Amino acid sequence: LTVALALVPEAVAFALAAGLPPDVGLNSAWIISVVTALFGGRPAMICGATGSLAVLVPETVQQEHGKVLLFYAVILMGIIEIFLGLINVGTLVKLIPVPVMIGFCNGLALVIGLAQISNFKDPHYLHAASPESSLSGRRLGAFHAFQDGVPFIHGEEAGLAALITVLAFVVSLWLPRLSTRVPSALIAILVGTAFEWAIVRAALHSATPIVGDIADKSVYPNLFWFNDIYKDAPPLSVDLMLKVLPLSVTMAAVGLLESLMTLNLIDEITKTKGNPKRECLGQGLANIICGAFGGMGGCAMIGQSMINIGSGARTRVSSFIAGLFLLIIVLVAYPGIKQIPVSALVGVMFNVCYHTFEWSSLKLIALAACPLRVRQQFLSTKTSMQQIRRMDALVILTVTLVTLFTDLATAVAVGMVISLFYFALETSSAVQVVPREPSEGVQIYDVHGTLFFGSTSHFLELFPEAVVKKDPEDVRLVFETGHVADFSAVQALNKLGERYGVYGKRLTLEKLMPKTHRVLSRAQGLLVEEITLSLDEQMVLPNLEPELPSHLHIERVPSVDFSYVERRRSHSRDESDSA
Numbered sequence: 001l002t003v004a005l006a007l008v009p010e011a012v013a014f015a016l017a018a019g020l021p022p023d024v025g026l027n028s029a030w031i032i033s034v035v036t037a038l039f040g041g042r043p044a045m046i047c048g049a050t051g052s053l054a055v056l057v058p059e060t061v062q063q064e065h066g067k068v069l070l071f072y073a074v075i076l077m078g079i080i081e082i083f084l085g086l087i088n089v090g091t092l093v094k095l096i097p098v099p100v101m102i103g104f105c106n107g108l109a110l111v112i113g114l115a116q117i118s119n120f121k122d123p124h125y126l127h128a129a130s131p132e133s134s135l136s137g138r139r140l141g142a143f144h145a146f147q148d149g150v151p152f153i154h155g156e157e158a159g160l161a162a163l164i165t166v167l168a169f170v171v172s173l174w175l176p177r178l179s180t181r182v183p184s185a186l187i188a189i190l191v192g193t194a195f196e197w198a199i200v201r202a203a204l205h206s207a208t209p210i211v212g213d214i215a216d217k218s219v220y221p222n223l224f225w226f227n228d229i230y231k232d233a234p235p236l237s238v239d240l241m242l243k244v245l246p247l248s249v250t251m252a253a254v255g256l257l258e259s260l261m262t263l264n265l266i267d268e269i270t271k272t273k274g275n276p277k278r279e280c281l282g283q284g285l286a287n288i289i290c291g292a293f294g295g296m297g298g299c300a301m302i303g304q305s306m307i308n309i310g311s312g313a314r315t316r317v318s319s320f321i322a323g324l325f326l327l328i329i330v331l332v333a334y335p336g337i338k339q340i341p342v343s344a345l346v347g348v349m350f351n352v353c354y355h356t357f358e359w360s361s362l363k364l365i366a367l368a369a370c371p372l373r374v375r376q377q378f379l380s381t382k383t384s385m386q387q388i389r390r391m392d393a394l395v396i397l398t399v400t401l402v403t404l405f406t407d408l409a410t411a412v413a414v415g416m417v418i419s420l421f422y423f424a425l426e427t428s429s430a431v432q433v434v435p436r437e438p439s440e441g442v443q444i445y446d447v448h449g450t451l452f453f454g455s456t457s458h459f460l461e462l463f464p465e466a467v468v469k470k471d472p473e474d475v476r477l478v479f480e481t482g483h484v485a486d487f488s489a490v491q492a493l494n495k496l497g498e499r500y501g502v503y504g505k506r507l508t509l510e511k512l513m514p515k516t517h518r519v520l521s522r523a524q525g526l527l528v529e530e531i532t533l534s535l536d537e538q539m540v541l542p543n544l545e546p547e548l549p550s551h552l553h554i555e556r557v558p559s560v561d562f563s564y565v566e567r568r569r570s571h572s573r574d575e576s577d578s579a
Contacts, residue, residue: 003183003318007030007046007322009189010349011026011048012025012345015049016342017112018054018296019062020057025054027330028295030324031221031286031293032048032286032298032323033047034320034323039278043316043319044305044308044314044318045262045308048323052299052408055112057073057247065232068224069243070296071224072241073244073247073251074248074287074291077255077284078291080248081252082280082284083284084280090276090277090280091276093261096261096412097419098392100419103415104415106358106361106400108356110353110404112349112353120153120343120346121153156204157207157208160208161343163195164208167188168189168348169348172188173351185351188347191344192344193339209342210339210341212339221294224292260280262300262302263276270309364396365393367388368387368393369393372384399415424453427454428455431447431448432447432448433445433446433462434446442472445475445476449483451492453488456491460492460496468500471500471505473505475508479509479516482516485519487523490526490527493509493527494527494531497530501528507531507532
């Protein structure tokens, strides 16, 4: 019941942020909550209408037949989520770097916060604004309030609205520090509403915009094809689905990203394991049903999920009951919802922004930007040692800024590309080759690290012509702690084999790890004839280390610079010893 009450103000606020009437947000919230409770992959996780999706849709909603286009987009979003679930895309969320997640949260908070500025527009001019003028903003609506040409409220009305916003924000922010037994967002709405009707209207004989000024009618859940409000809706067609496809893809990406991040967080808190694949399928089914009943779509809600988990909920019953109680509230309490001042909902949304933004990231970015000498001079030793890599700080800033100027899905993609490129660049020189002492005409090299497209050049540089020429006829590469990752690595081994083949020598690959064994056994036909692939797992190589107890394992990772491989073979033994 507590979660259901907390869902009400946020669902209304998210709907208004999307340019939709409150009933659309409320109906979406209970439909998503009930369906994901039954079919989702994370028990006790609360799903509903969310701000991350709400800020994606204003441009579509403001078009001709915009609501119907949104409903089709939500249905297609659900289909995409089911497809992604079937191909196990949900498991890839663990590959998202922490800086990208931080930038995602920061960007989302800023977008939601900037979108609230539109709620301080004059509602009369807002209704009169043409669709063309409304479309001057971006999809995310981050700067829409400053571009649509609709005037803001002003004078006493603006001052009172700002006061209610601050009051609601302070109540929703500080009440949890006093008691968590009641949802702070609901109390903030009640306080803001009481201030509006008891003081602003009764005592000061003034008024601020209320929900009823924006949407005074309520539509109960019904398949939108049979709803008289949408009787002039365009029929389903390929062209229509292609029109909404970009929005559907973005909504699916953002929705699954937020849901899977929430799922992982709950897994860590409860010490249990959710099912990412089932969650993707459940989210998809919920959004298909939600879109068919005229909803705005939804995904996991981090804040409400934390309330539910913090109350001791661990099963699907809690999520289902929350959705069921929300349905009852929608059926009974909508006339009262219309009396809520919009500025009180804005205060609640600012509280959502405050808790979404990763404030600690500002300190991390500042420390990363400061030179070491400055940190040591002006900061304590402990603080000066809390620095992250400058590249990580750059990723956080990049994802945040790209979110403001494009959309959340694009921002995450850009952050991933930067992170992956930098990782490949850093690990390109991480592969290491350690020679053993030659014995009985055999030279053995232990390969450490991953041989992939980024490290092949460095790997070949470790075998210069002088080394290849001096090695005996039998050369063996031991991959006991190394890994061959891709076709580029196979080609690098071929080039090395050809180098040795020029001098009539052979190259043998031994002690392959399971993944390397699989890659090379499948590519065995692509290896040059100078390479022999040893698939005998029972072969024992000369052991140059002392016997160790069976329960101990020491990985051979020397702490010296491995470039000495070239030096020790190209210089004299005395020079090698001094090095």
